[in-house]
Amino acid sequence: MKLQLLFSGRIRPIGAPVPAYLIRTGDATVLVDSGPPRDRAGAHRTDPDERVELEPGEDVPSLLGRLGVAPGDVDVLVSTHLDPDHAGNHDLFGAAEHVVQRSHHAWATSDAGARCASTRDRWDRPDARLRLVDGDTELLPGIELIESGGHVPGHQSVLVRLPGTGPVLLAADAIPMIAALDPEKRPVFPFDMDEAEVRASTRKLVDLAHAENALVICGHEPSNLTDLRAAPAYYD
Template sequence: MRLYLLPVAEVAATGAPVPVYLIRTDDGADILVDTGPPRQWAGEDGRPTRAEPGQDVVSVLRLLGLRPHDIDYVICTHFDPDHAGNHDVFDCAEFLVQRDHDEAARAGDVPRLRLCRPSWDSPGLRYRLLDGDTEVVPGVTVVESSGHVTGHQSVLVRLPGSGPVLLAADAIPEQAAGAAATRPIYPFDLDERATRDSTAKLMKLAEAERAQVIFGHDARQWRALEIWPRYLG
């Protein structure tokens, strides 16, 4: 099994990375975690993220020899616009999302999730709704981690050589937020108590698994990570 780390944009205000992840399993399944900001934003000014043309998820996957129809699963950590802006391209994949997140998004309960609704609600996309922690395939488990938004999910990948890796996504966006009791609550974290509970859950899991934690938007950490075309395996 291989895990590729794919920075596809930066947060315009801070320069923090906006990543997606590709998991290639030993039995030939290709799993994408998130789809990044809308590819149409690349090269445009005034957007919340910035990217150069050709930095979007479709272009990066092409450089790895993959086209959108090659992706078997898309694990949706959540429908924020920097995470769900290109779902419509992967119309051959099965999308995995927490049931309560899908329900909240479709009900319009979280206004920011509407920004990319034409992408994640594109006709014909196939969603599998999950209820809590779920093993997707052997070695890949989604971990419910609400707080940033209802039904956020993180991903635990058990790699044979590198060992377990926990993709925390926006549940713990940077290392400075790794202590549940004292972590900052960021402007887009909707539920403080749930955010702290999920932080504690994820860090306890990482300790139990002896997993490397990859934080969703930590510029300092990402400068030291092995990003594509290199991989963790």
């Protein structure tokens, strides 16, 4: 099994990467999140409200292409959640099974989930092969989905058990930065919806990481750009 980190643009003004993850098991190709919309590349130059600085060629489909992976090669698309910077290219992966927490999908398709609306046409499609899961779930041997709500209802993180590196916990936006690793003292960020649930999910993930001796990859940690191996490098 192999894990590759795809950094698709940076959040303004903090320079934090926007990640997606490619997992190849030998039997299946799994993509975790699809990154900010490819058609917004360069928009930060003219739109001061554009949250993500995305250069042409940095979108997830382009990054996958440089690894020799076409959209049709992806068997499973896991959504940690459906915020626009995480689900902006779902429409290209129509052949993949789309896996999302049931509670999150219900929220994102309701009026309460309006923050996901700008890319809803990318992920809420009649031809989507949708698999709704409830809570912690084994996706495939060596890949577990960990419910970690609070940032949004039904957010999920991903635990990957690599044969050499060992367990790697993709915390996504449940623990976006290293500064948020302490459940009690962590900051609650502007896009976090439920402080109590954020802290409970942080505690759950930190306890899991300790029990598994897992490498924790925070979703939007600026130092990831220098301290972690980005594709084409990989963890195995």
